[in-house]
Amino acid sequence: MLNTLIVGATGYAGAELALYLNRHPHMNITGLTVSAQSADAGKLLSDLHPQLKGIVDLPVLPLENVAEAAKGVDVVFLATAHEVSHDLAPQFLAAGCIVFDLSGAFRVKDPAFYTQFYGFEHQHQDWLDKAVYGLAEWQADKLKEAQLIAVPGCYPTAAQLAIKPLLEKDLLNQDQWPVINATSGVSGAGRKASLGTSFCEVSLHAYGVFNHRHHPEISTHLGTPVIFTPHLGSFPRGILATVTCRLKPGVSAEQVAEAFQSAYANKPLVRLYDKGMPALKSVVGLPFCDIGYAVQGEHVIIVAAEDNLLKGASAQAVQCLNLRFGFPETTSLV
Amino acid sequence: MLNTLIVGATGYAGAELALYLNRHPHMNITGLTVSAQSADAGKLLSDLHPQLKGIVDLPVLPLENVAEAAKGVDVVFLATAHEVSHDLAPQFLAAGCIVFDLSGAFRVKDPAFYTQFYGFEHQHQDWLDKAVYGLAEWQADKLKEAQLIAVPGCYPTAAQLAIKPLLEKDLLNQDQWPVINATSGVSGAGRKASLGTSFCEVSLHAYGVFNHRHHPEISTHLGTPVIFTPHLGSFPRGILATVTCRLKPGVSAEQVAEAFQSAYANKPLVRLYDKGMPALKSVVGLPFCDIGYAVQGEHVIIVAAEDNLLKGASAQAVQCLNLRFGFPETTSLV
Amino acid sequence: MLNTLIVGATGYAGAELALYLNRHPHMNITGLTVSAQSADAGKLLSDLHPQLKGIVDLPVLPLENVAEAAKGVDVVFLATAHEVSHDLAPQFLAAGCIVFDLSGAFRVKDPAFYTQFYGFEHQHQDWLDKAVYGLAEWQADKLKEAQLIAVPGCYPTAAQLAIKPLLEKDLLNQDQWPVINATSGVSGAGRKASLGTSFCEVSLHAYGVFNHRHHPEISTHLGTPVIFTPHLGSFPRGILATVTCRLKPGVSAEQVAEAFQSAYANKPLVRLYDKGMPALKSVVGLPFCDIGYAVQGEHVIIVAAEDNLLKGASAQAVQCLNLRFGFPETTSLV
Amino acid sequence: MLNTLIVGATGYAGAELALYLNRHPHMNITGLTVSAQSADAGKLLSDLHPQLKGIVDLPVLPLENVAEAAKGVDVVFLATAHEVSHDLAPQFLAAGCIVFDLSGAFRVKDPAFYTQFYGFEHQHQDWLDKAVYGLAEWQADKLKEAQLIAVPGCYPTAAQLAIKPLLEKDLLNQDQWPVINATSGVSGAGRKASLGTSFCEVSLHAYGVFNHRHHPEISTHLGTPVIFTPHLGSFPRGILATVTCRLKPGVSAEQVAEAFQSAYANKPLVRLYDKGMPALKSVVGLPFCDIGYAVQGEHVIIVAAEDNLLKGASAQAVQCLNLRFGFPETTSLV
DSSP states (O other): OEEEEEETTTSHHHHHHHHHHHTOTTEEEEEEEEETTOTTTTSBHHHHSGGGTTTOOOBEEEEOOHHHHHTTOSEEEEOSOHHHHHHHHHHHHHTTOEEEEOSSTTSOSOTHHIIIIISSOOOOHHHHHHOEEOOGGGOHHHHTTOSEEEOOOHHHHHHHHHHHHHHHTTOBOTTSOOEEEEEEOGGGGOSSOOGGGBTTTOOSEEOSTTTOTHHHHHHHHHTSOOEEEEEEOSSSSOEEEEEEEEBOTTOOHHHHHHHHHHHHTTOTTEEEOSSSOOOGGGTTTSSOEEEEEEEETTEEEEEEEEOTTIIIIIHHHHHHHHHHHTOOTTTTTO | OEEEEEETTTSHHHHHHHHHHHTOTTEEEEEEEEETTOTTTTSBHHHHSGGGTTTOOOBEEEEOOHHHHHTTOSEEEEOSOHHHHHHHHHHHHHTTOEEEEOSSTTSOSOTHHIIIIISSOOOOHHHHHHOEEOOGGGOHHHHTTOSEEEOOOHHHHHHHHHHHHHHHTTOBOTTSOOEEEEEEOGGGGOSSOOGGGBTTTOOSEEOSTTTOTHHHHHHHHHTSOOEEEEEEOSSSSOEEEEEEEEBOTTOOHHHHHHHHHHHHTTOTTEEEOSSSOOOGGGTTTSSOEEEEEEEETTEEEEEEEEOTTIIIIIHHHHHHHHHHHTOOTTTTTO | OEEEEEETTTSHHHHHHHHHHHTOTTEEEEEEEEETTOTTTTSBHHHHSGGGTTTOOOBEEEEOOHHHHHTTOSEEEEOSOHHHHHHHHHHHHHTTOEEEEOSSTTSOSOTHHIIIIISSOOOOHHHHHHOEEOOGGGOHHHHTTOSEEEOOOHHHHHHHHHHHHHHHTTOBOTTSOOEEEEEEOGGGGOSSOOGGGBTTTOOSEEOSTTTOTHHHHHHHHHTSOOEEEEEEOSSSSOEEEEEEEEBOTTOOHHHHHHHHHHHHTTOTTEEEOSSSOOOGGGTTTSSOEEEEEEEETTEEEEEEEEOTTIIIIIHHHHHHHHHHHTOOTTTTTO | OEEEEEETTTSHHHHHHHHHHHTOTTEEEEEEEEETTOTTTTSBHHHHSGGGTTTOOOBEEEEOOHHHHHTTOSEEEEOSOHHHHHHHHHHHHHTTOEEEEOSSTTSOSOTHHIIIIISSOOOOHHHHHHOEEOOGGGOHHHHTTOSEEEOOOHHHHHHHHHHHHHHHTTOBOTTSOOEEEEEEOGGGGOSSOOGGGBTTTOOSEEOSTTTOTHHHHHHHHHTSOOEEEEEEOSSSSOEEEEEEEEBOTTOOHHHHHHHHHHHHTTOTTEEEOSSSOOBGGGTTTSSOEEEEEEEETTEEEEEEEEOTTTTTTHHHHHHHHHHHHTOOTTTTTO
C-alpha cells in the first residue's frame, strides 16, 4: 500500500481523485488538504461534495506545513492552482514524495511560457527539465522512472490524442496548421464563485481566442503549430474537440485508419470508433477518451470526446500512477 | 410622455424593464442607474446584457444624488436590493415621483416581518401603510391612486393567482393549509457571483423550507396560513407552482371552474387552461401567468406558471404602470 | 456464480442493469435479449449505449422462445413493458428461474388496478399473491424466500422511503393526506421516439394529475391515501420528491428525527441528512436515496432524492438480488 | 394590407412566422395550413404551441387544394419539407402568389445537388433559375423583383455572413479552405418524434461530416470550397459558428475590420462586435446575427451567432418580405 495525500481536494478534480484513490486497492489516503485560508478547511469532503457521502467522508485539513504533511507519504497529488503547485511541488519532491501535479505548472519546458500565459515567473527550471508530461498513452516508458509527473490539461489531452497518431506517422501536410475547435463544460473553470460561470450567464461562446494557455502546451508537445479555439458550453462536464487537418498528398483513408489503430490498439482508455463520431454523453463520468475520424480527399476530421475532469484530469492522473508503479493501467478506473 | 428612471438597471429584472419601457409608447427613459460603488457604473446596458445591443444602448450611470436624479422624473422603477429600496423609495417619493418598487421593502404592512425575514429594521411605517401591493389582477382600483406600488415577488404572484379565486369564493376548507410547492429558475437569485448559483453547483433542491421571506408575503396577502416550499431548478428563468388545497365538503368541480373563470375572464395576462396543465416553456419570455387546475373529491390541484422576471417582476411592474396611468393593460407587454 | 439473463436490455434501466451485473462478482450474464420485433435485435449493447463500449460489448439477441432462453439460467431480470412482463414472468418462473421484474406488472395485489391504471386485464392472480414487493429497506426478510420480486417504481421508491418511517411510528395525522410532489427526469419515460419527450418539447410541467399509475402503488403499500402529483423536469435522470405531512398533535421534531434514524441506521443505500435537503446532483449516477426533513409545528416536510434509473429501478433490483441470495447488500453497487 | 398564407405552420419555424406576421402592420394572415394527413389538422396553433395562447389562436387547416387555398392570397410562406416545397411552390407561383420558401428546395441552381444531397430529382429547373436566394444583407436589390425567394438555411446564413465580407474584399488565401465548425440547437431537426432528438439521447456531437446538405449551399453561394462540420448541441435553439480562415500574405487586422464594418454598417440585423465574441444567449429569441472576429498573423477566426429559427429561418423570411415590398427592413422583427 502506498500512502497518498491529495492537496486541493475540495475542487472538482480533487473530489474525483478522492473517489478513485479511495477505491484503489494499492492506495491508502492519509490526508486531504486545502489551503489554510480556505473556508472549507475542517469540513468533510462529503459536505462539500454530497455525492461522496457514505463513500469518502474524510475531513479536509488545512495545509500548514509541507514537511509535516509529507511525513510518511509516498505519493502526493496536487489539484491546486498553477502558482500553488509551482511552490508546493518542489517541497514535496524534496521530502521524497512522488508528485502528480494536475496544474499547468510543470507542463512545458520553456519558462517563458509561464510569464506570457500564466502570469508568473517560473523559479524551478530544474524541475521543468525533470518533469515527465503524463500523456499516458504516449509516455508509458518515461513514466516508470518519473518523480514529478505533469498531468496534461483537459484540452491538450483531447487535442493531442486526436492528432498525434497522424503526426507520428508523418501523414499531415505541415503547410496547413491543424484547426482545433473544442467545447468544454463549465467545471473546467474550477469550483468557485464568479459571474462568468454563474448559471444564468453561461452560454455557448468562444473565449481565449489565439491566447489560451493550453495553446503552447498543445503545440509544444505536438511539435507543430496549431490553431486552437476553445469554447465554453452550457453543460457541467466534458470536452468535445473537433480537429480539422490536411493530409499530405496521396495519403489514403486506410493509412489514417491504420495510424489510429496502431496507436491505440492496446490502450484501454482510448476507445476508437470505426464508424460514426463520439458524443459527449458517452464519456461523461467515465475515464475514456473516445475518438472518431473521417477522411475526404486531403482533409481529415477527427473528433475526440472526454470527461474534462477524468481523462482530462483525475483519471489520467491515476492512469499515470498505475503506469508509474506498474499496476494494471485501468486499476480503480473502469 | 412620462419621464422614467430605472434604478438598479443592471440586474436581470432591470434589463427586462429597460426593454419594456424603451418600447412603451408613453414612456421616455431618462436614465438608467446603478450603485455608485458598482463596477458596472458607466458601462452601456447592452455591454452587460448583449441581447440588448442595438435595442437599448443607454449608459448605466452611478446614482450619486437622489434629488438630482429625480429632477424632471415622473416615474421611478426600483430594481434594487430590499435594503436599498427601503432607503431610496421615500426619497424619490418626497421628490414627487411615482415609485414602482420591485423589491420586498414595502410588500407587507407589519414591520416585524422585516426584522424576522429580511434582517433589517424597517424605518418607514408611513410608507408601509400607504404602499399599494401591485398584484395587478386583484388591485386595479387601488393602483389608480397609488404613489408607491410594491410589486409582488415572483413566488407570491404565482401562488396568489393560483389560490385567490378559490379563497374569494370561500371554497377552501380552512382546517387544512394550502400546500405550495414551487420551483424557480436561477435568475431569481439575481445577477451576481456566488458558489451556490454557479453552473456546476445548481441542481434541483428545496431551500428556505419553513423560512423563506416570501412566506409571510403570501400568507398575509391571502389572509390565510399556507405551507410554502420553494425549490431551485436547473434553468435560468421561470417559476412553476403546484398548489394542493382541500375544498369545503360539497364543493363541486364546476364551482372551482367558475371561480377561476370569473376571476380571470377579462384579465389578459392570466391565461386559464380548460384542460391540461401549463408547462414552463409556454411562459418563459412572456408576460403571462398560465393557470391549470384539476379536482378530485375534496382535493384540488392548481398549477401556475410564469416567467419569474416578467409576470413575477418586470412585466407586472409595467402592468401596474399601465393600470396606474390608465394605459391599456398590456401596453408594451404583448 | 449465478447465470443471469436480462430481458429488455436495450432500455435505459436495462443498460444500467447490464453494467451492474457485469461487474457483480457472483453473477454471470449469459444473455441480453430484446423483443424479436425490435430493430435493435442483433446489435451490440454498446452500439446502442456507447458509454458501455469496452465495458459491456455483448450482443442483444431476439427473445424467440422462453423455454429455450431459460435453460441454465438461474436469475432473470425483466426490464420490459408492463404487459410484456405480465406475460413473460410466469413462463420464466415455470422454468424455475428467480425473476426480478422492473415493470409494474406484479406490484399491487388487487388485479382491478391493472384494469384501471395499466389498461390490461391481469391473468395471474396466483403470482400477484406470491410476488414480493422489493422495497429493499423494508422487505429484507421476505426477499430471502421470494421467487418473483416486483421491484418498485421510481416514484413509489422515493415517496415510500420518505413517508414510511413516520407511518410505522404512527406519527402522522390520518385526517390529512400526505401531499407528494415529485419531479422526474425524462428517462423515466423510457428509450423511445415520442414528441412529448423530444428535446424541444420537454419542459417542467405536472402530468398524470390524480390518475398516475404509481398512485395506487404508493397508497396500497403505505396503507394510507395520498395525493401524488408527478412532474416532468428538463433533465435526463433523477427524481426529487417533496412530501408534506401533518403530524399528530404533540409529536416533536425529535420523534421525527428518531423515526428516520431508527429506520435507516443500518441501511447503506439510504443516506439521511441531519441538516439541509438533498439535491438531485448528489444522487445522479449513484444507487442511493438521500433523505432530508424539517419540522415546524405540526407540519413536516421530507425531501427524497434518487436516480430514477438506479435506486428507482436497476440498483434496487440488484440490491434485492443481493438480499435474496445473501450477498452483501451493496455488492457491485457502491 | 397583403393577405398571407403560412403552409406548414405547425413546425417550429412556422409558429415563429405566425407570431411575426400576426403583428406585422402590413400583413393579414388569411390562413394557416398543414398537410391534410397531419394529426394536427384542425387544431388551434396555440394548442400545439401554447406560448401563442391569447396571441395567435388561429386554427391550422388541412391543405387540400392549392388553387383554392391560393385565392385572394398575395404572399405564401412555405415552412414545409424540401420535397413538399418543391411540389407546392410552382403551384402557388402559377396562381400569382409571391412565395417565400424556407426549405432547401430552391436554394441551389444545380439540380444535381438535389439528387445527391436531398434524395429527390428536381423537376423545376425554370424556378431554380428564377429563384432569388434570400441572404438578406447581400441580396437587397434582387429581392425587389423576386417572385420566388429561397430563404437560406440556418447554417448557411451564419457561415456566409461570417465569411462573405472577407471574400468580397478578396482578403482570403484561396489555397486553404475556410474551416466552419458550427453547433446547432435541436429545433433545427424539426418538430417530430425521433429517437435521435429525444431528450435523453441528445448530446454534443458532430454529424453529417463531409456530407451535410448545407455544404453545397454554402460553397456554391460563397463561390469557394469550404470544410463544414455541423454539430448538435444540447439546447433547443441557436447556432454558433466558428470559422477559421487564412488571410492572404500582408493582409492586416485593420483590413479585416474594415471589411466587416463596410459590409454591415447599415445592416440592422447584423450586430458587429468590436471586442469579444458573441454568445448564444445574446441572440436566442432575437432576429439578429451577431459577429465577432480576431486576427493573429495570417489567421482570422470569426464567430457568428444566430437563432436558427429566426435569423436562420423565420426572421430572415420576414426580413426578405420587408425588402421585397419596400417596408422598413426590421418591421415586426425588432
